[in-house]
Structures are given as structure tokens and as C-alpha cells.
Amino acid sequence: MANEKFDYVIVGGGSAGSVLADRLSADRTKTVLVLEAGRSDYPWDLFIQMPAALTFPSGNRFYDWRYQSDPEPHMHGRRIAHTRGKVLGGSSSINGMIFQRGNPLDYERWGADAGMETWDFAHCLPYFNRMETALAAEPDDELRGHDGPLVLERGPARNPLFQAFFRAAQQAGFARTNDVNGYRQEGFGPFDRNVHKGQRLSASRAYLRPHLDRPNLTVRTRALVSKINFDGIGTSDVRATGVSYRRNGKQHSVDAQEVVLCGGAINTPQLLQLSGVGDSTHLTSLGIKPVVDLPGVGENLQDHLEVYIQHACTQPVSMQPSLSLWRYPWIGLQWLFGRKGPAATNHFEGGGFVRSNEDVAYPNLMFHFLPVAVRYDGQKADAKHGYQVHIGPMYSDARGSLKITSTDPTVHPSMKFNYLSTEQDRREWVEAIRISRQILEQSAMAPFDGGELSPGPTVQTDEEILDWVARDAETALHPSCTAKMGPATDPMSVVDPLSMRVHGTSGLRVADASAMPYVTNGNIYAPVMMLAEKAADLIQGREPLAPIAAEFYRHGSSPVPDSLEGLDSRPQVTPARNQGAA
Structure with a gap:
């Protein structure tokens, strides 16, 4: 029997896949x-739809791929758990619902690399705007979108602990900002969130589900793709012709004019390697016949690491009792019958971005404040009331890699992130903890401060701080950059930035977090969605949206960072005046 045929096969129905499914199927002449691979995001599934239930899917095999890193050599050999969504909507169906674009200078950095000129901020901004409806933005704000599928609600941050934290940041010498996704990211204030009317607004709910009735759009869940099929292997015309996948215990193959990989920074390089696209020496060692020798597949792995600084609260105003x-x-009843109450928020309603020293061009630290002391896995601090700050460096120069160890697609790949492996990374971690403590020790927090619970007063020196981070830190769940965009002349690039094609192939594209060249300085959901929006135009051969040359805040007088390349190799610096010892 002949294989089914589609114009586009999208591998992965997560964040990027939901965008591509909508935008590509909008052309009714294309199938x-x-x-x-995961389950559907059922409307009745409270673990997905209820914002405050975000701790429950993590580590649960029904929602989570449950990846783990290899033993990390600079973190006492710990394996770091990596939650990744295994469900329609992907990680946007189980994440913290924080919407952070990143700093405009992140994209200036992207655009400064050879061949990446069309990925600077002016070229990315129209796609950020196309995807969002920023309810808190002014109607004439050209830096924000006003009629896109992602409805963004600003965190109310009414809890007195939020207001005290914002005042404390100002007392420590840091600014307030009206909109961390607008003109000025640097500073502290309420956050935009993917929460709408008390319910999680995942990529699936925003982009995919409204269009499931399109006759040219087919969605199959519990379908694990095991291989990309190619013609022309061994010639100069290697073309992807479709994929093979397993569903309901049976093997299937489907043909496609274009295969679009949207599996994310772990699944996409894994599938490429399983299909013979990657470092030929490594693939041959596993008995896989190389199709295209691309040594950059699985390399350049980047992520954000974070810790929780937790305090007991002396007043009964925290969310700890909930x-x-x-x-x-x-x-639960409040949420079910009114979409109200403690379950109707993700609680990540505010925070901020700062520079840890005067030599960085834009914020390299991100703060999330929570009016409760609890870990992602639901483990709460031993306190009647508490609060915490999530903190970590945002553009570390540590780099890792991802490699398959088996030809079995169900075997998780080997991943090593090399956290804390560089001088820059370690230095910025010390700065991050000292700045966090400086803010939390300001007089604005004094009426609530019942003492630091974690790491506690015994952790003071640089060495003690780094040892605590190595023992206690968790991933912020932002893996990225494992199939980076760049010109074919760059031996480590994988994806053509002008078409999203995998180098050395035709009919094969990548549009997800793996294609990012550098991780942005915040949660990566928004950048991934922007990338997918732009990729949809490039894949369809449409004229990209016109760039918007909007002004944005730059620290100091220099219009651009002194050295964009230097962000990966800055010399050691002395912390700025307001970053003294805790």
C-alpha cells in the first residue's frame, strides 16, 4: 500500500509545532x-489547564520526557533532571507560563554573526508583535503586539511581598520598569504571563486547537517519529521525502514535500542523528550510515541554571498556606467554577533583570520573585509563611553537547551541559547570590523577613557559594542551540538562517529552540514562538515582514555592546559598586 502523502509533515506538536501547524495550514491548498509523541492536551486535564498546578506534570511520565543530564563534572557529579513537555503544546503546556522576549541586544548579538543579519532585533520585532496581544501595553506602543493569538496578561503582583520586593530593589540601586518586554527590560516590575482569564494559554490553545477543524490539517498524538527518510544519499542532492513513526504498536511511513522538525533542543538533534545527519564519525560508531556530515548537530548546547534563595516570612501574607x-x-472549586483564587495564577507575577557588573552591556541576571517558598517539584520550605527569589546568570559561556548512544529512538541521548565550567560562569554566580541577598536585606523587606532559609547564613564566601550552587541548583528548563542557525561556511552551523533548511539537504527544515545560535537572557518560550512565526514565512517562501527600527533602552552611551563576540570571553571584572558582599 502506498504511503500517505502530505505537503508538510511537522515533527513535534509543541510550542513551535503549534505555530507552524496554524500558519502552514492557513494555506488551504497545502496539506x-x-x-x-505525547498525549493530547485534553481540555478537562486540570494539571495542564490550571495555572497553579504546574508542579504536578513535572517528573510525571504522562506529561514529561523526564530527561537527565550525564553526571555534571562541576556539580559534584549530579545528574540534572530536565523536564520537557510530552504533550500537545509541548513545554508550553507544563511550564511556568512566564513570557519573556529577552533583551533586544540578544538579537543584535544574533544578527552580528556572519550570515545572520536578518535575525537582528529590527527583523525579529515584527514577529514578536504578530504573535501577541499584550493587554497591558499602550495601544500605540510599536514595541508590543496588539492582535495576535497569544493573549498576555500582566501579573497583578498585588501581594504585599511583591510590592516590598520591588521597593527593596530600588533601595538597592536598581530601577523600576514599566514593561520588561517593552522599551526597557532592565529593572524590576510585574511580568507578562501566558495566563488568560485564569487558565493556562499554551501554544496549543492559542494556535493549534482553534484550527483543528481545517480539512487540510491532521494531528496525530502518541506518534513517535523514529527516522527521517531520504532520497539521493551519497549524491549532492540529498532530499528528505518523509518520516517513519510508531503509533499504536505499529510502524508507519508517510511522504512529504517538506519535513519540518519542531521537537526542541533535545528531540530535534536526536532525530537528526538517528537519521544519519550529524557527526559522521560518531554516527558510524553506532552503525548508522551517515547521510550528511554535520558535526554541529548536538553541539553548542546552552541552558540557564538557577537557585532559590528562600526566606521565612514573619507576617501571614505569603501563599504558603495554599x-x-x-x-x-x-x-480547586474556586478555579473550576470561577477561574479564580490561588489556582488561577502561576504566582510568577513579577521580578526583574539586572547587570551583575558594569562591564556587561545588558542584563545578565534574571530574578523571579514568588510569595511562597517552594521548589518546582512541589517540595515546600519548612516555614509557616515564606517567599523566595529565583536567580541565575542568563548568558553563560558554558557550552555542552548532546549525542545519541543507541539507534533506539526511545533511548534518551547523552547530554552534558558543563554548568559552572568557566571562569565567567562561576564569577557571575557569586555576583548573582550577593546581589540577591543585597536586595532581600533592604529595609523594605524588613517587616516580612524571618531569616534566610536557603542557602542559610553558613554560606558566605565565594567558595561556599559555588559549592552550594553546585549541590543545589536546578535547570531553569531552557535547553537550546543544538542545531544552530548560521551560513554553510560555518562548520558548526546546522540550519540556513534564510530558509531554515538543514545544510546539505533539501525538503528538511528546523524551526525550534535548537536553531537558536545563543540562548536569550530570559525564559525562552517567547523567542521560540517568534522564531517559529518567522520560520513559517521562510518555509512558505513569503516575503518576511518588514523590519521595525524601534528605539529601545541601552545602558550607557555606547549604541551597541563594545564586542558582541566578547560576551563569550569577557575578562574577569570587579563587581560594580552596588554589588558588595552580602
Whole structure:
């Protein structure tokens, strides 16, 4: 029997895949198939739809790929758990719902690399705007979108702990900002969130589900793609012709004019390697016949690491009591019948961005403040009331790699992130902890401060701080850059930035976090969605949206960083005046 045929096969129904499914199927003359290895994001699934339930899917095999790093050599040999969404909507169906574009200078950095000129901020901004409806933005703000599928609600941050934290940041010498996604990222204030009317607004809900009735769009869940099929192997015309996948215990193959990989920074390089696209020496060692020798597949792995600085709270104003099991029924009923109450928010309602020293061009630290002391896995601090700050460096020069160890697609790849492996990374971690403590020790927090619970007063010296980070830090869940965009002349690039084609092939594209050349200085969901929006135009051969040369805040008088390349290799610096010892 002949294989089914589609114009586009999208591998992965996550964040980027949902965007591509919508934008590509909008052309009713083209047929689109989405293959998602995980389950559907059922409307009745409270773990997905209820914002405050975000801790439950993490580590749960029904929602999470449950990846782990290899033993990290600079973190006492710990394996770091990596939650990744295994469900329609991908990680946007189980993440913290924080919407951060990153700094405009992140994209200036992208655009400064050879061949990447069309990925600077002016070229990315129209795609950020196309995808969002920023409810808190002014109607005439050219830096924000006003009629896109992603409806963004600004965190109310009404809890007195938020207001005290913002005042404390100002007392420590840091600015307030009206909009971290607008003109000025640097500073502190409420955050935009993918929460709308008390419910999670995942990529699937925003882009995919509204169009499931299109006759040219087919979505299949629990379909694990095991291989990309090629013609012309061994010639100069290697073309992807479709994919093979397993569903309901049976093997299937489907043909496509274009295969678009949207599996993310882990699944996409894994599938490329399984299909013979990657470092030929490594593939041959596993008995895989190389199709295209691309040594950059799986390299350049980047992520954000973070810790929680937790304090006990002396006043009964934190959300800590809502973690009590006996309160869950009432909290659940409030949400079910009114989309209100503690379950209707992600609680990540505010925070900020700062520079840890005067030699960095734009913020390299991000703060998330929570009016509760709890870890992502739901483990709460031993306190009746508490609060915490999430903190970590945002553009570390540590680089890792990802490699398959088996030809079995169900075997997770080997991943090593090399956290804390560089002088820059270690220095900025010390600065991050000292700045966090400086803010939390300001007089604005004094009426609430019941003492530091974690790391605690015994952690003071640089060495003690780094040892605590190595023992306690978790990933912020932003893996990226493992199939980076760049010209074919760059031996480590994988994806053509003008077409999203995988170098050395035709009919094969990548549009997800793996294509990012550098991780941005915030949560990566928004950049991934922007990348997918732009990729949809490039894949369809449409004229990209016209660049918008909007002004944005730059620290100091220099219009651009002194050396964009230097962001990866800055010399050691002395912390700025307001970054003294805790």
C-alpha cells in the first residue's frame, strides 16, 4: 500500500509545532500533518489547564520526557533532571507560563554573526508583535503586539511581598520598569504571563486547537517519529521525502514535500542523528550510515541554571498556606467554577533583570520573585509563611553537547551541559547570590523577613557559594542551540538562517529552540514562538515582514555592546559598586 502523502509533515506538536501547524495550514491548498509523541492536551486535564498546578506534570511520565543530564563534572557529579513537555503544546503546556522576549541586544548579538543579519532585533520585532496581544501595553506602543493569538496578561503582583520586593530593589540601586518586554527590560516590575482569564494559554490553545477543524490539517498524538527518510544519499542532492513513526504498536511511513522538525533542543538533534545527519564519525560508531556530515548537530548546547534563595516570612501574607493538602478541594472549586483564587495564577507575577557588573552591556541576571517558598517539584520550605527569589546568570559561556548512544529512538541521548565550567560562569554566580541577598536585606523587606532559609547564613564566601550552587541548583528548563542557525561556511552551523533548511539537504527544515545560535537572557518560550512565526514565512517562501527600527533602552552611551563576540570571553571584572558582599 502506498504511503500517505502530505505537503508538510511537522515533527513535534509543541510550542513551535503549534505555530507552524496554524500558519502552514492557513494555506488551504497545502496539506499538513502534525506528529506528536505525547498525549493530547485534553481540555478537562486540570494539571495542564490550571495555572497553579504546574508542579504536578513535572517528573510525571504522562506529561514529561523526564530527561537527565550525564553526571555534571562541576556539580559534584549530579545528574540534572530536565523536564520537557510530552504533550500537545509541548513545554508550553507544563511550564511556568512566564513570557519573556529577552533583551533586544540578544538579537543584535544574533544578527552580528556572519550570515545572520536578518535575525537582528529590527527583523525579529515584527514577529514578536504578530504573535501577541499584550493587554497591558499602550495601544500605540510599536514595541508590543496588539492582535495576535497569544493573549498576555500582566501579573497583578498585588501581594504585599511583591510590592516590598520591588521597593527593596530600588533601595538597592536598581530601577523600576514599566514593561520588561517593552522599551526597557532592565529593572524590576510585574511580568507578562501566558495566563488568560485564569487558565493556562499554551501554544496549543492559542494556535493549534482553534484550527483543528481545517480539512487540510491532521494531528496525530502518541506518534513517535523514529527516522527521517531520504532520497539521493551519497549524491549532492540529498532530499528528505518523509518520516517513519510508531503509533499504536505499529510502524508507519508517510511522504512529504517538506519535513519540518519542531521537537526542541533535545528531540530535534536526536532525530537528526538517528537519521544519519550529524557527526559522521560518531554516527558510524553506532552503525548508522551517515547521510550528511554535520558535526554541529548536538553541539553548542546552552541552558540557564538557577537557585532559590528562600526566606521565612514573619507576617501571614505569603501563599504558603495554599500548599496545604486540606485546602486543595476549596482552591480547586474556586478555579473550576470561577477561574479564580490561588489556582488561577502561576504566582510568577513579577521580578526583574539586572547587570551583575558594569562591564556587561545588558542584563545578565534574571530574578523571579514568588510569595511562597517552594521548589518546582512541589517540595515546600519548612516555614509557616515564606517567599523566595529565583536567580541565575542568563548568558553563560558554558557550552555542552548532546549525542545519541543507541539507534533506539526511545533511548534518551547523552547530554552534558558543563554548568559552572568557566571562569565567567562561576564569577557571575557569586555576583548573582550577593546581589540577591543585597536586595532581600533592604529595609523594605524588613517587616516580612524571618531569616534566610536557603542557602542559610553558613554560606558566605565565594567558595561556599559555588559549592552550594553546585549541590543545589536546578535547570531553569531552557535547553537550546543544538542545531544552530548560521551560513554553510560555518562548520558548526546546522540550519540556513534564510530558509531554515538543514545544510546539505533539501525538503528538511528546523524551526525550534535548537536553531537558536545563543540562548536569550530570559525564559525562552517567547523567542521560540517568534522564531517559529518567522520560520513559517521562510518555509512558505513569503516575503518576511518588514523590519521595525524601534528605539529601545541601552545602558550607557555606547549604541551597541563594545564586542558582541566578547560576551563569550569577557575578562574577569570587579563587581560594580552596588554589588558588595552580602
